[in-house]
Amino acid sequence: MAPIKLRGMTWNHRRAIDPLVETMPMFRARYPEVEIEWSSRPLSGFEFTPVDMLAKDFDFIILDHPFTGLIAATGCLVPLDDIIAPGQDPFVGPSLESYRLGGSLWAMPVDAACQVAVSRPDLIRALDTAIPANWHDLMALGGKARRKGHWLGIGLSGVHSLMTFFTLMANLGTPCATGRDAEFADRHAASEVLGLMRDLLSVCPAEVLGWNSIELHDQMMQRDDLVFCPAVYCYATYAEADQRRPLRFHDFPGPNGPAGSTIGGTGLGVSAHTRHRSEALAYARFAAEQATQHAFALHHGQPARRDAWQDEAINERFGGCYRQTMATMEACWTRPRYQGYLAFQERAGDLIEAHLRGSVTQDALLTELQRLHAAG
Template sequence: MMSETIELKGMTWSDPRGCDPVVAAAEAFAKTRPGVSIIWDKRSLQGFETTPVDELAARYDLMVIDHPHVGSVADRGCLLPFETHASDDELAELANQSVGRSFQSYFLHGRQWALPIDAATQVQAHRADLSPRVDRWTHVIRKAEDGFVIWPLRSPHVLMSFYTLAGNLGRPCATSFGNLIDTDSGLQVLDALRAVSRHMDEAFYTMDPIAALDELADSGRYHLAPLIYLYKGYANEGYRANRLHFTDMPVLGRNGPLGSALGGTGIAVSAKTAHPQLCTEFAIWLAGAECQCGLYARSNGQPGNALAWSSAAVNSPVLEAYYNTRLTHETAWLRPRHDGYMQFQEEGSEIVAHALRGRLDPGAAISRLNERFRASFKDRSAR
């Protein structure tokens, strides 16, 4: 009697970092499960950051998602909590192997909605062949004055930079109902951002990290991207014309490289899948140390597992990017995840961008950020 044929569908994002490792993992997993296949579709980085998860869950068994989406779906029954089919020991092991708050970022309302497979936060990228890394934000300003700084300021990355510097000052933005940030701290952050952005090309407001890193690696015009999400591929030999070095973020405050706005991705399972146990087994294996330290890292992946980050074999091909950004990642700040946050993220990005471009008074920008943040809590904004 022939075994059952099962085809699972997955959705990831189109960069090699997002696509190649899950495709390779799916092929390896299928070899251990006769009759099982996992077919992956992919969407752009912008689509990854904005597409509602509930739309994906209606069409796919497995999804690579961004943690800020969790709040909008946690109570809607579209994702399968991992506690349903994973053991407590399996989840505890992955929690202990988390890079910073990556595992926690997918835990909300007492349930684990995704497992981290890729860890990232805003760090520093630079061309070591052109100039050394910088340590402080004052050095970034000097580099910007000389025209050597490139900085992706497209939504949501302009808001992420605001978050990062607020956290680095020791005045992290709020994650619960109330004002996003006090006026004095908000103005200090905007002043620091504007000290750099006033020297920036307008084109940077249309750039995401991939576009900025492409330009940094392929031209000799820019030396430094001061706040940009880790993309380990640009440190690999032969990925672009020149290799990039990734190191801890330049600091504005006195607390070291802490407060960076956490990014990364997680693997989630649709509540509508006909094969929840099988999907859970794949996700647990994908996020685990065995896969992450080996196949995942070798297949263009940027691991989310701390054992991979501690591996010399994983660090060597990427100019020790994981070693050199570990402190920034371990002390990264976890942004809001409530239902209603995603709309604020878009609105907040526009407000900060207008302030940096001189189209909105800084004081008015902080007031508007606070107003829109309070309003994003749909069940409390009228109080």
């Protein structure tokens, strides 16, 4: 009997590809007739390539939850409502609900993340300082770091500028609109948030405006002058012992504590075009299981199940990352998911970056963000 061959698309980082590949023997032990080939793409492709296009070529797509508006409108993925029993939610924070739209669940959480803080513990010790608990403490740390010739860090390239803007807006209790029928952002609060972001830039190297989340982690590990970052999508694998300088993760130090961080993470979607729906759904169930999610963590993955986040052995492997960021994860804010939002996300991120570079005024920025939001 010829094997059943399925194809999947994820994104190019060991956090993403390694768990899927390395846990295949567990799946094949149950379904020896099924083979799954995984391909990967850059982070930028993960953020913006339309899922309905990928669904024509792949049986599985690892995706970001803002695609659910497009998915619900086109029906390009198979609803997964039968995998998780009604009333049950074994996943951390709003991970599961972020993939539910229009009465259907469109992807299964396989990776959980949000914007949290990250530190170089050796540099924090050298400064003889505590981890910031709020924005006031953060800026005090920034001043102390600069006096020692060190910096704070963040990644503010394009869409990552927008994510930090979203997080701070939600933290202030004035979250941005998630539907097109409301004003995008309270203008007074938005002015305050942009001021906080400009203040942060004053104690960061200029290069941060060109970094995404992966580059921020890489730079903090490779350089010896980046002490602390207040808000970046967590890559727990950078806390593992095989890194040059293992990083440590902490709750988001917002002006009002850890609430409001913009949720990220990834979900596994099953293509509506697959010729092997039964086998593909079997893999989606497998990916959601406790044993699978815990095994993901053994291969540099970032599990989405709450029990994995609470597991002591997993926390030890990742420097306490999950335990130390749980409060932030449980209090996340979920981005807009309407069809057409991703075009706004791409343009809005570039505009906020341009403002932070000094080429777009604050008034012009806020006016254009509202226009783009209303245009859909």
